[in-house]
Amino acid sequence: xxxxxxxxxxxxxxxxxxxxxxxxxxxxxxxxxxxxxxxxxxxxxxxxxxxxxxxxxxxxxxxxxxxxxxxxxxxxxxxxxxxxxxxxxxxxxxxxxxxxxxxxxxxxxxxxxxxxxxxxxxxxxxxxxxxxxxxxxxxxxxxxxxxxxxxxxxxxxxxxxxxxxxxxxxxxxxxxxxxxxxxxxxxxxxxxxxxxxxxxxxxxxxxxxxxxxxxxxxxxxxxxxxxxxxxxxxxxxxxxxxxxxxxxxxxxxxxxxxxxxxxxxxxxxxxxxxxxxxxxxxxxxxxxxxxxxxxxxxxxxxxxxxxxxxx
Amino acid sequence: xxxxxxxxxxxxxxxxxxxxxxxxxxxxxxxxxxxxxxxxxxxxxxxxxxxxxxxxxxxxxxxxxxxxxxxxxxxxxxxxxxxxxxxxxxxxxxxxxxxxxxxxxxxxxxxxxxxxxxxxxxxxxxxxxxxxxxxxxxxxxxxxxxxxxxxxxxxxxxxxxxxxxxxxxxxxxxxxxxxxxxxxxxxxxxxxxxxxxxxxxxxxxxxxxxxxxxxxxxxxxxxxxxxxxxxxxxxxxxxxxxxxxxxxxxxxxxxxxxxxxxxxxxxxxxxxxxxxxxxxxxxxxxxxxxxxxxxxxxxxxxxxxxxxxxxxxxxxxxxxxxxxx
Numbered sequence: 033x034x035x036x037x038x039x040x041x042x043x044x045x046x047x048x049x050x051x052x053x054x055x056x057x058x059x060x061x062x063x064x065x066x067x068x069x070x071x072x073x074x075x076x077x078x079x080x081x082x083x084x085x086x087x088x089x090x091x092x093x094x095x096x097x098x099x100x101x102x103x104x105x106x107x108x109x110x111x112x113x114x115x116x117x118x119x120x121x122x123x124x125x126x127x128x129x130x131x132x133x134x135x136x137x138x139x140x141x142x143x144x145x146x147x148x149x150x151x152x153x154x155x156x157x158x159x160x161x162x163x164x165x166x167x168x169x170x171x172x173x174x175x176x177x178x179x180x181x182x183x184x185x186x187x188x189x190x191x192x193x194x195x196x197x198x199x200x201x202x203x204x205x206x207x208x209x210x211x212x213x214x215x216x217x218x219x220x221x222x223x224x225x226x227x228x229x230x231x232x233x234x235x236x237x238x239x240x241x242x243x244x245x246x247x248x249x250x251x252x253x254x255x256x257x258x259x260x261x262x263x264x265x266x267x268x269x270x271x272x273x274x275x276x277x278x279x280x281x282x283x284x285x286x287x288x289x290x291x292x293x294x295x296x297x298x299x300x301x302x303x304x305x306x307x308x309x310x311x312x313x314x315x316x317x318x319x320x321x322x323x324x325x326x327x328x329x330x331x332x333x334x335x336x337x338x339x340x341x342x343x
Numbered sequence: 344x345x346x347x348x349x350x351x352x353x354x355x356x357x358x359x360x361x362x363x364x365x366x367x368x369x370x371x372x373x374x375x376x377x378x379x380x381x382x383x384x385x386x387x388x389x390x391x392x393x394x395x396x397x398x399x400x401x402x403x404x405x406x407x408x409x410x411x412x413x414x415x416x417x418x419x420x421x422x423x424x425x426x427x428x429x430x431x432x433x434x435x436x437x438x439x440x441x442x443x444x445x446x447x448x449x450x451x452x453x454x455x456x457x458x459x460x461x462x463x464x465x466x467x468x469x470x471x472x473x474x475x476x477x478x479x480x481x482x483x484x485x486x487x488x489x490x491x492x493x494x495x496x497x498x499x500x501x502x503x504x505x506x507x508x509x510x511x512x513x514x515x516x517x518x519x520x521x522x523x524x525x526x527x528x529x530x531x532x533x534x535x536x537x538x539x540x541x542x543x544x545x546x547x548x549x550x551x552x553x554x555x556x557x558x559x560x561x562x563x564x565x566x567x568x569x570x571x572x573x574x575x576x577x578x579x580x581x582x583x584x585x586x587x588x589x590x591x592x593x594x595x596x597x598x599x600x601x602x603x604x605x606x607x608x609x610x611x612x613x614x615x616x617x618x619x620x621x622x623x624x625x626x627x628x629x630x631x632x633x634x635x636x637x638x639x640x641x642x643x644x645x646x647x648x649x650x651x652x653x654x655x656x657x658x659x660x661x662x663x664x665x666x667x668x
Contacts, residue, residue: 093470139651144658146608148414148470149598153651156595160644168638264640272478285471317490320482324475331475332465339466 078299083244091287101267133245182257220287402567410543410610422590430493430585455568504581543610
């Protein structure tokens, strides 16, 4: 546990020092508006990163969350545009997300397909589905309540950020104080040993992928509320941000080590980096390079450090 | 024996014959339902496109055979970036186009080698490395060109991708067939091929047999990069420009083709013949969908479905075989 806490402190330190650097370099970072922006754009990533943490902890991965965001956004968008109440719209998001997540989980748990293969397949199937559901149009006629959910402030802090914090606490409780959390870490440490110890791998797998789907549903509500539009490319590249957040937050790709707290901080860091690129006038096209290199650096350094500690 | 059992036996023990069946079926379906499909012109086009994805699939086959979770998600991005390098050298640095093409192929190898180093020396799982480089290389291609394709290449270069010999596209005869023959020979008749299958089947046993597992994996990822660079050269010649997003979605197709062709995701299994048949099936499928007016996004969606279905089928067959044994 001590190791986990020190990693989160490192991430926190990075966030602070990067913020200071950006303020010194551009003078535009530490404004209320900009900070609110960073928090806002980190919300969706942070929420889904909680579920992705569980998945990566067990040694799996889900690259289809971006396409899942697309489909759930379409579902939410259509429901909202049809002026359903906020509660039904929310339910739509959660149920559609859960269904998509469950499908991924079933492919992995029952179909025996490797997570990367299964989710690579669903990534493309769902992206085509997003396009198909929109039929080359977009949804923009959204009610103001949805905007409030996405952009509203409570005590100067975005509602979305409060939601992220609340969910982080829920998942922190789940992973540290509940048997399921212990099971997830156990599976990540040694899946076969976990199975022999009586842990139901299938049930755990289904749970984490379905939960991630539900989280994507919540993220869709926030995202649609923030941007006010649903297009066929909604969510493209989202999976990269989520995975980067989890990896930067200290969760080991090999499974068995990591924390949801770290991932939430990782999401903040990812959002801060994106914000920094904009402030520094670096092209948005470079985001892939920056994220990709950061992921490799973080994982690489982690591995080298682990190796050093063992010898 | 019942038809169902016969079919299952066919799929599991004679993948190539099964694929020929699927290929013929798919071709016939499209020939009957889609105008302009069963023409010499279209078959010619299909084969041209098939060379590029085929080269990537061959590289992917080698990578996946090496086992241990080896997979290369970055092949599409390597294609894009090495194509851009090729275009930049020709148009901005004024290097001879054929020399640039060679350098482009080598740059593909370098990008693959970078993957290989991170995987074998630093120890980062192949999945993560190639996921990271998928985004990093793709982004680099976009940044270098500012999303604008590089065109204006000398017409002499187009001969590679756009000409034909006896109605067969030149790149099939001059690039794809030689590469396929060399790789097939390498897999079946050389020590490297033996080592590759050994590493993929049982990494620990291979290591105890004094096989340099890291070297084997290093080379397959590098070769995968070289093949992607080669595919970039062919594609740039065919479409007469170096597009920074040229390889988008190709990794999905390459992996699907390899798996469809009988390459086991676990490693240790796979043939060049199977992959070639897989290339034909996927190419016919994509082309048919395109001619039928289906939106390009569904071509990838369809390939995604094929991938999931194929792996499910493979898993089911394996489990059945284990149960009956």
